[in-house]
Every structure is written in structure tokens, then in C-alpha cells.
Amino acid sequence: MTPTPGQPNFQTGLFINNEFVDALDGSTFDVFNPYDNTLLAKVSEAKHADVDRAVAAARKAFPAWAAMSPSDRGVLIGKLAEAIEKDRDNLSLIESLDTGHPIRDTRNLDVLRTTATFRYFAGMPDKNEGTVIPVETGFLNYVTRVPVGVVGQVVPWNFPLMFTSWKMGPALAAGNCVVMKQAELTPLSTLRVAELAREVGFPAGVINVIPGYGHIAGQYLAEHMGVDKLSFTGSTMTGRKIVQASAGNLKRIQLELGGKGANIVFEDANIDAAVNGSAFAIFHNQGQACIAGSRLMLHEKIADQFLEKFLKLAASIKLGNPLDPSTEMGPLTSKLHQDRVLGFCKIAQEEGGELLLGGKAPSNPELQKGCFVEPTVVRAKTINDRVCQEEVFGPFVVVSTFKDDAEVLEMANNTIYGLGGGLWTNNLQRAHLMARHMEAGMVWINCYKRFHPGSPFGGIKDSGYGREMGHFAMHEYTEPKSVWVNIDAKIPVFYPR
Numbered sequence: 001m002t003p004t005p006g007q008p009n010f011q012t013g014l015f016i017n018n019e020f021v022d023a024l025d026g027s028t029f030d031v032f033n034p035y036d037n038t039l040l041a042k043v044s045e046a047k048h049a050d051v052d053r054a055v056a057a058a059r060k061a062f063p064a065w066a067a068m069s070p071s072d073r074g075v076l077i078g079k080l081a082e083a084i085e086k087d088r089d090n091l092s093l094i095e096s097l098d099t100g101h102p103i104r105d106t107r108n109l110d111v112l113r114t115t116a117t118f119r120y121f122a123g124m125p126d127k128n129e130g131t132v133i134p135v136e137t138g139f140l141n142y143v144t145r146v147p148v149g150v151v152g153q154v155v156p157w158n159f160p161l162m163f164t165s166w167k168m169g170p171a172l173a174a175g176n177c178v179v180m181k182q183a184e185l186t187p188l189s190t191l192r193v194a195e196l197a198r199e200v201g202f203p204a205g206v207i208n209v210i211p212g213y214g215h216i217a218g219q220y221l222a223e224h225m226g227v228d229k230l231s232f233t234g235s236t237m238t239g240r241k242i243v244q245a246s247a248g249n250l251k252r253i254q255l256e257l258g259g260k261g262a263n264i265v266f267e268d269a270n271i272d273a274a275v276n277g278s279a280f281a282i283f284h285n286q287g288q289a290c291i292a293g294s295r296l297m298l299h300e301k302i303a304d305q306f307l308e309k310f311l312k313l314a315a316s317i318k319l320g321n322p323l324d325p326s327t328e329m330g331p332l333t334s335k336l337h338q339d340r341v342l343g344f345c346k347i348a349q350e351e352g353g354e355l356l357l358g359g360k361a362p363s364n365p366e367l368q369k370g371c372f373v374e375p376t377v378v379r380a381k382t383i384n385d386r387v388c389q390e391e392v393f394g395p396f397v398v399v400s401t402f403k404d405d406a407e408v409l410e411m412a413n414n415t416i417y418g419l420g421g422g423l424w425t426n427n428l429q430r431a432h433l434m435a436r437h438m439e440a441g442m443v444w445i446n447c448y449k450r451f452h453p454g455s456p457f458g459g460i461k462d463s464g465y466g467r468e469m470g471h472f473a474m475h476e477y478t479e480p481k482s483v484w485v486n487i488d489a490k491i492p493v494f495y496p497r
Helices: 048-067 070-086 088-099 103-122 160-173 188-200 214-223 236-248 271-287 303-316 335-350 405-412 428-437 470-476
Strands: 014-016 019-021 028-033 038-044 131-133 139-147 150-155 177-182 207-209 229-233 252-256 262-265 295-299 354-357 376-379 396-402 420-424 442-445 478-486
Touching: 014 048, 014 188, 028 088, 038 188, 048 139, 048 150, 048 177, 048 207, 048 214, 070 088, 070 103, 070 160, 070 188, 088 103, 088 160, 088 188, 103 160, 150 160, 150 214, 160 177, 160 188, 160 229, 160 470, 177 188, 177 214, 188 207, 214 229, 214 236, 229 236, 236 252, 262 271, 262 405, 271 303, 271 396, 271 420, 295 303, 295 405, 303 354, 303 376, 303 396, 335 354, 335 376, 335 396, 396 405, 405 428, 420 428, 428 442, 470 478
Parallel strands: 150 177, 150 229, 177 207, 229 252, 262 295, 262 420, 295 396, 376 396, 420 442
Antiparallel strands: 014 019, 014 207, 028 038, 131 139, 139 478, 354 376
């Protein structure tokens, strides 16, 4: 596929059994460029009958894929990583057009992280080891890890390419077949990954990609009796619906849901590093990240000094065309979401919060057609305000101050979410104690939003359960099977005759 300047050729069909096909009823939906709301493509919309087709293809492919030599599976996943790396320019262009991510991020972060994740899991199939349990004398008891079967995977619109690798990589490495539903807003990069998988030799039916709406295709995938596990990334509200829909065959569920990350700056922190890291924590990808540091908590001794530098940096962030390499922040991914984030700017003021920066769409005429929101900083009135409790999912950070460690720990844990959080301090003892007591699946110290294919990613409380990445992800996509062997045990005769 050779893209034309500024506009690659998109795959727009459903990918089922190694073929791009139309939806059975011919349905399509429109995919827009959030920079100017122009039409990018009309993509086939999966409905129930299409989900059935994809699940059937995966079920048919599963026995042979699961029986394949683990090293051979690893070779194929490695070839996919190489193909994605070679397609870097094309994939980054697709992702920027579809999501609004700046090209500097999609090219230098998203595609590279996607490649790294597939490459990591390419080395995992022949390392998915079992164990031997020391049981009673005369018996050998060993435990193997076997693939779950057909897994449904629902990927959100904020990092579609990267999350594709997070879910596909371990599932395929463990020997499962995949039916992935991409969000209707951003299906294009995953369809390209499916095309690359076919090119490098993945067998038919192992990977299936069926873009569509969550309340139709997503819900049916969760309900489907032919799906053995469902992995979902998205909102907490939808996660609850997924759990309810899965009850039919009690399929395994893995949920990575919302977040309201506490980002704490103590009085002994390196202020310049904390300012830059805190800006990245909330403004990267327009704040559209479940792990965003959206609650900024400042020790009262350094709050004024920090805010002066932070507001100056936030105000300097360059908004613009995502395809411009100098753009630092692009549009939000949809008009509907832009309206939602701007709505929270109004809520903040209605609750008595102080708007320190932003709170509106930019006035630049060149950006008027896009889904932009300026970097927004709000000083909260109380930590129980809606803007301190609800996930905004935009370039919107709420600022509070604290006096001591005990107070800020209580503030940090004062939320239904428990995904990620960070803190900035040069006090080693404080850092470890805070990390121990913060109610979150991930804690960053003197950094924020760092992750690696080998490190577990996931949350607690209303942020979900289960883990992406590493050996933890392999366990999510396998079942332990216990096998007992009588070697020379003397078993009593229970029913003597």
C-alpha cells in the first residue's frame, strides 16, 4: 500500500477469515478527520450476523493455531512487528488522520510502542511455562497453561493502534484466536494491522477485526456463547454493561476502565522536572488517556511557584494540524467529545472553581472546524466537586493544595477510581510509603505515564480488573490445567469385595 501525499488508502471492510468483506446487510458508518471534520472513509459496520461470521471463523481456526509450535507462533508475531515497523510512515499518517494525534506522537511513540509490544510477545509463546506441584508421595502433579479459546477484544478510540497490540499480542502468543471490535470513531489503523498480518502469513480466522458500534456489535460480542473471554478497555459505565452481558456462558472478563489520576508534587520536588512531567501527564494526547494525571495536588509551600511555571508552559503548547510536525496538541477525537469536555469547563465554574487557563475552543480561525479544546487548568473549590471526581478525558486538570502527607494521601484516594497516580519528591522513604498506600494499580515516582510491554498495566476499584502486558497478560489469556499422574502410589481399595 503506497499512500498518496497526506491521504493513505484505507481498508474499509470487515476483516473476517483473512478477507476484507462488506457487512452482510451492507451497512456502513462514516469516519471523520477530527482536525476539520471532513469525511475520511465509509467503513463497513458489523452487526450480529457479522459477529457470528467472525466468531465462527475464529472457532474453526482455533484448534490448529493452538496446536501450532509455540516458536512458530512467535515467529509470525515477530514478522507482524517487523511489518508494522516498516509501515511506520503509513501507519502514523493513518493514526493521525483518524484520531487527531499529532504526527510527532504517532510516529515516535504510538507506532514504536505498537512494534515493541508485538515484538515482546513474539518472544513469549515458548516461555509460557507451567509448574510441578509437590503433592503426596507417588504422584506427579503438573500444571500447564492452555489457551482460553476464542477471545473477544473491544478497543477504545483514544489509542487504537497501541491498544491493538496490547490485546492482540498476548492473546495470539498464548494460542488464542481473536475477534476484535474497534471503536466506530477510529477503526482504520487496526484494519491496516490486520492487512499486514495477512501479508506476513497469519492463518485465516486467527485474527478478525469487526468495527462497529458498542451497543450493537460490542454488546453482542460480550453476550456471544461462542466467545470464551472478553477483554474490554473503555468507560466504567460500559464495563458494567459488559459484565452483565457476559453472564450467558460465564465467559472470563478483563476490564481496563476509567481513571482520575492523582499527581502529587511535594515541597522537596524538582520543580522544573515536575512541571514538565505534569504537563505531559495531562496534555499528551489531548488528555484522552485513562491514566492521565488529571488531579494536580500541590504542597502549599511550592504551589504558587509551581503554578506560575505550569501555566506558562500550558499556555505555550502549540495547537494545530496533527500532520504538522511542530504541532504539540491536536484536536479531540470527535465533536461529541469536544462538547463533553467544554461542558465540564462550565461545570467547574458553576461549582465555584477558578478557571486559571483555557476552558474554551481556540480562537484561531484555522482551527475552527476541528474538535479543539485549549489546555485547561481549574483550581477546585473542594475535592468533592464533580470535576475532582468524574473523568473528563480531555486537556483538563484540576488543581488542589495540601499541607502534609496524611492530607494528600486522603485526597489522592478520595475517588472511585484506582488506575494510576504519580508523585514528585526527593524523599525516598516518603516516595515508597506513598506508593504503598495509594489506591492504584500503578504508581509513578518522579515521572508519569511510563509503561513497558513487560510491566503490568491495570487498575483496582472502578478502574477494572485484570492486567495487560507481561507474564500477567499471558495468565489473563490462559487457563491453568492440573494433571495428576499415579507413578507408584498405593491407593487404598475403597470398595473391597
